[in-house]
């Protein structure tokens with residue numbers, strides 16, 4: 001059983017902040033531990049629930065996490081400090097694209113959980129900042145069944161769903177990656193850099 005902050009989880013539910021689903025989080029932790037990933041980047045911090053869980057339940061050295069929304073960033077900062085994880089987790093209040101284009105850091109594991117329609121645009125930069133054998137763990141690839149055709153694509157989601165289809169096609173065919181798509185949570189893509 002992994003250790004999670006139940007209060008944070010409840011806060012997410014009460015304030016309608018999207019946080020990682022239980023089975024996805026469980027599998028995320030297992031995957032980080034399986035690959036013994038040390039340097040982690042999370043795209044989409046929200047209130048810090050996922051980064052705190054990764055820092056608490058894995059042997060990683062460090063987590064960088066990126067959040068565009070200033071009020072969520074502030075709340076995440078408070079939560080990370082309350083868990084005394086501010087040395088292990090660095091939080092950036094910035095657009096993910098700006099971060100991944102400009103950072104000179106390299107990562108062993110990227111938890112991709114930000115704007116779904118942007119995954120395809122992020123991908124070349126993510127591959128660039130990933131160490132060989134590093135992992136991109138992308139969440140919500142099914143987007144509640146809209147990607148798999150289980151439920152109709154709502155009008156406001158069309159561009160995002162198109163972007164997710166492109167992302168899935170690209171990670172399956174990109175020669176730099178070996179990819180598995182898994183029926184866990186809302187659909188997970190695990191891509192390892194060759």
Ligand SMILES: C[S@@+](CC[C@H](N)C(=O)[O-])C[C@H]1O[C@@H](n2cnc3c(N)ncnc32)[C@H](O)[C@@H]1O
Nearest residue numbers: 018019020044046049050067068095096113114
């Ligand atoms: C699903 S939530 C992340 C949940 C978090 N990973 C967790 O486990 O608790 C997605 C987050 O991505 C943030 N986001 C959306 N667009 C972004 C962007 N362009 N750059 C960085 N963060 C972004 C949203 O504000 C939101 O808080």
